[in-house]
Amino acid sequence: MSATSPPGAAAPRATPAVSRQGDAAVVTIEDLYKNFGSLEVLKGIDLAIAWGEKVAIIGPSGSGKSTLLRCVNYLEVPTRGHIYLEGELFGERLVDGRHVRMSERELASQRKHIGMIFQSFYLWPHLTARENVAIAPEKVFGLPRKAALELADTMLAKVHLAEKRDAFPERLSGGQQQRVAIARALAQEPKVILFDEPTSALDPELVGEVLKVIEELAAEGRSMMLVTHEIRFAQNVADRVVFIDHGVIVEQGPPAEVIRRPSHERTRSFLSQLLQDG
Amino acid sequence: MFAAVLLGGAVVSVWIMLGAFSVAVVVGLFMALVASTRNRPLRFLVTCYVEVFRNVPALTQLFIIYFGLAQIGLRLQPIPAAIIGLGLGGGALLTEVFRAGIEALHHGQREAALAVGMTPLMAVRHIILPQAWRIVLPPLGNYSMSLLKETSVASAIAAPEIMFYARQLVTRTFETPLIYSMTAFLYLAMCLPIGRLVARLERGSRSWQ
């Protein structure tokens, strides 16, 4: 299957991890810096996400977690450093050994392989749940409309919302909206999914249904980067936990180590504060 | 030399604008108050006035007042005709502006003010007017700017304002591009400061909201 073939061309794969190409990581973040004006938000992040790996990113508010995710799919352009998707340079091309930014069009054709879930869902209010999910397969991947809608139905079933397919976002609860947003990302058949605090905007009683869906996806062996404040969830789902503070990775490792026996003082105080609040 | 003539016209333009603005404010306020009463026939009349004047061109209104009234024996000078014509048109616009201002006051603000022990007069002075003012100010500012530009139409009934002199100068000297660009510049020079002021007021009222 070539990198540009549309989703649904083959039956949805149960375990995307199987189709790994070589041993390259799915996402590689290399020496990443990001400034907003004089504010240095990310200060040299190096991180590789292996195929099928689930990486949870935790850290205090304002530490740069969202910025990190947004740099991965170039919604923010890094100040320095590079991103690789399957070992291929992302958002840039090499011209005479120099890195040059891609055109928006080229960038779009790379972005379609990365799914993103936002804290506030950002469903498109003028489209039904089904259309929200179908529009990228149709307009971006070029599926016929009918096939795109069928794919959307499949994806909505996956997030247990088959019966809500004709509802507009404003008629859905927050948890349902977020699940539609997940279906929308799944319809891209992404190589990796970026979650930016997917449950932070939800009422407490709605958090469970969204976490359950994410857990199911994790069980399928998908590659994920997951920013979250749900420590217990991170512990259950993640293969690796990365703690970020002030724009640098302070420590990382298996959840059991980082969360149970953090070796850095900063991690410890962050975790104890979080557990107190929660 | 051209500039002096045009500036003379500009003074008249400003007078027409100020006159029409006053007429519009008085008429608009009156109509808005009438519209806020319970009297149905009166409210219907106000609606008719607003709809008619909002949906007929200013030029047509001016021609009716200047040429039309003359036919039935009421002969107005160009400047008063322009002031009345533009003022009545603006009055229809401001009726809606003021009505929106008045409606915004009905949101329990008055009761809340009375509840904390203000007299009705204090409620009007400290609570209601300041709010109504902020609602009404930006559209009033916008209106004054578009009114100034609209005075140019009064040249069609020979009111001696900027455009009137510009057309006269053109027929005398044939310096067409020069004179009309000077005219455009003159209007710009008068409108831009008003526009700036309006923008500042709008920003002010938004930060307050």
Place this chain on the structure above:
Amino acid sequence: MIQFFEIYVAKLPEWWPEMLAAAGSTLLLTGYAFGIAIVFGLCLALAKLSRNRVLSRAATLYVELMRGIPTLVVLFIIYFAIVPLGITLSALVAGALGLGIHAAAYVAEIFRSGIETIHRGQREAALAVGMTPRQTLRYIVLPQATAIMLPPLINMLVIVLKDTSICSLISAPEIMLRAKDLASTYFRPMHLYVLAGAMYFAMAWPLSLMARGWARRLGRGRHGA
């Protein structure tokens, strides 16, 4: 008073065909001018929102300038002042062009604010699924912005319709010019200008009602959500 109407009864058969033809020109003029305003206005709005500094500055300057100059002056510049440059336009074409490029400045502001009301996150979500900026505009932003922009755009159409009346001052053969001609032939200015006013009203009022109805429905949709 009755006498006043009797004159209409007597003269209307003579006036009506000419006035009706003039109303046709008015509508044509309105259509062309508004078409120009929409197309040019959208270009201006996109230029204004673009990341290219020069482009957005130029568009902003254009909008500011146009909003400070009376329509009539723009019209006169296009019709009279451009002639020495060797371009001659018919009064109708000059009228449509003048009204169009003037209204474009206001239309651009309507488009800009309509586009800006769509939350940035929605645009980012579209980019994230791999849409190009153009696809994002087409499938996500414009469909939503259109609903919001429709009432102010219809109001703008009414303004353009009313502004066509000043094209009579450059002798474009529309309602006011015909009314003026007939008024001087028949010495009945009151009758003819009231007739002209009624014709404008008949065209503009339904549009105004439509704009208001649509705006009200939008408002209700918001609150109902």
